[in-house]
Amino acid sequence: MKIKKSTLCLQIGAALQGAVLLGYSGLALAAEEDDAAKEKENVEKIAVVGSRAAPRSVGESPVPIDIIGAEEFANQGNPDMLNMLSTLVPSFNINAQSISDAATLIRPANLRGLGPDQTLVLVNGKRRHRASVIAFAGGGISDGAQGPDISVIPAVAIRQVEVLRDGAAAQYGSDAIAGVLNFQLKNDNEGGVLEAKWGQHYEGDGASETLAGNIGLPLTDTGSANFSFEYKNADPTDRSVQRSDAAALIEAGNTAVQNPAQVWGSPEIKDDYKLFANLELDLKNGKEAYAFGNHASRDVDGGFYYRNPNTRGGVYAGPEVTVDGVDYDSVLVGDMTPDDGNSCGPLRLDANGIPIASDLAAVTADPNCWSFVEMFPGGFTPRFGGTVTDSAIAGGVKGELVDEVFFDLSASYGRNEAEFKINNTVNASLGANSPTSFSPGTYVQSELGLNMDLFREFEVGLYDALVLAGGMEWREDTFEVKAGDVASYSVGVLADQGFGIGSNGFPGFKPETAGVFSRHNLSFYTDASSWVSESLMLNAAVRYEDYSDFGNTTNWKVSGLFKMTDSLSVRAAAGTGFRAPTIGQSKVVNVSTLFGPNGLVDQATLPPDNPISIQKGGKPLTPEESENVSFGLVGEFGSTHVSLDMYRIDVEDRLSQTSALELTAEDVAALLAMGINDATSYSTITFFTNDFDTETTGADLVVSQDLDLGSGASKLSFVMNWNKTEVTVDPLTTNIDDVKIRTLEENLPKTRGSISFNHSEDNWRALARVNYFGSFWEVDDTYDATQGMSEGSAFLVDLELGYMLSNNIELIVGAQNAFDEYPGLNPYGDSVGAKYPVTSPYGFNGGYYYFRGVYTF
16 A cells, blocks of 8 residues: 655654654645645644554554553543553553652653653653753662653643654654653644542542643634643652551650651642643745743652651761660760860660650750750651742744755753752751751753754655655753752751761752753754555664764664555564763762661762762763664554564663762761761762663553444553563672662563553443553562562552533543552561552552543533
């Protein structure tokens, strides 16, 4: 079957600016159809191919693409875009990130078992800027990643999402190792929708309220202005058990200890608003102007680790003391006026860990002496969060330049800011003068891009025209660190008396580590494609990139589709890819409080060129390099669609944080000599490194079938992903330990899938979906790779029922995880306070029910 030239043009123009995904944008159609109304009609017909009304995967693409329509996102109760994608795309995984440092603010996600920043995100075919947050504690696989913040995109603004499940760095540049997500915004010039949604978990917590809307307006008589908004609040959840150490303190008589002392659950999200705009204007003469952008903000507040009033170093735990020949554990007592010659303490603990009354009375009575038992007698648990603000704007002109040469000239700017906050904690070195709330500082990521794309058809004697495309892109990336408030990093009077420096849990960014760091890169790329015969389509692409900080790289890709029969096709692709280390990963200095094999520790992330990092193996960062091979079959048998795609992705010099490296006394002394005054609080360090290789193999199966049940319309869909990652390291040079290796290989389920049944009849519609999650492994509190938690497979069921009250009003009731499935109990829960495995791929909050009301106009 011969494919239309216009469709071919669309596919090739796409490879330049949104590649195959943008093949349905109408760039080539603008050249063939000057009439705007006819152009829009043609675009809509093309976009229907592979949408809800047809197979999920584009059948005539040489690489696998899933097209997910707006209704599929709308027919879910979950208020978060990441969770929606995880439900609809089996190879897309997301964790709850309950106590995960900065990752709590912007959750990382994984496609095909690779890192969050190994998947490229586009909006309307244009590169989306990264988030400012670096996931220092991202659950293992995502540790150190800096990917885009997908959660700022509201479902109500989406026309469709296109998931390119194949490496595409030769077309798009850095980050497209695992694949590409392209969010196409609505562009209607009339009508709209208003939606209200409420839901909560079966346990009665985590309630969320969402109000969203979209409206399309004419922009003169030849364009459209489409606007969307969403406003949401979500209460926190609690899936905790009391820690054994906290329970022992309560039993011994410490009535100030909270129950639970430490909360594991989803964070609280307040004032989460999102605004999107998408404008298009026909300029006549085969040209079109466009612009789109967004602004979003949200406040996030989550839990943190409990500080035991007896054992937390730097705040409470003191040396062993001997009085009258008896040895006692003690609590730190600081002298607020160390120069007056007076002494303070000791403050002994009895056999039950309770401060001895006479010692406590003496410390309390002396205004020069201080112990944090006076402020937090039961210990304390910080609350960590912050405000995330995200803005972007993009615009350009596209159409026919001269003599059937088509162009797309565009510019884009994006900015993401995370202002951190930590409460219910102390800067222990300040003693009695310490506040309990801090602003530790701010990360800002901004990106500026300029693109020029050109393509033209040539008749060269093949079955159809050869489409040759080319272009160039210039980008500038900037990462900024703003210093925190003075109290968050101050070195107080008690710093030399064993007390920790900085806001405990997340020390503030000091002025000497703050700054603005930038780099730029220039790329050139070309793409050629044609149906060389009635049955064979071939495509080839090459891209050259030159970065100001680490040099240049050249990548290529070839792909093809062969139609064996009218119903069955085979497709294959091979290529190379890369991912450039971000400026943040190269320059950031950060201190996180994490739970490790020796309990709670302060872990510093240093630049790889820091002298201590170099001493422990740190080297200048280089790009990850990848090789991607895929092979698939696509079948169209009447109303049945089947596609099976197998792939292998080899990543060399994969970029991540090292495992925790112990600091010696000499290391600490060296850091102090460099002016890092809070180095006495560090227990371990990490730095970014290209320290290991991975081999990822997998397969995607997609089956869809229209059903005839006698009345109404029914459809059955089945999708499944199998994915396996193996890590290769050099044991003589690596700083990656066995725990990290096993986490990379086993923390995500190797198999995920779902089967969905949709039925609509008269005013009713129903959805039932069964989700399958394979087994996974999570490290335990001993941090031993030979132990940990091995959780088995699970089935979760989603249900939704909708009824049209009128032509404009629909009421919906539904449940996700309708039968309230949980992962198995955490056998180490009494140690860390988590009732369930915290990296469970289907969460640990249980069932969630919801109600929605939708008004369409």
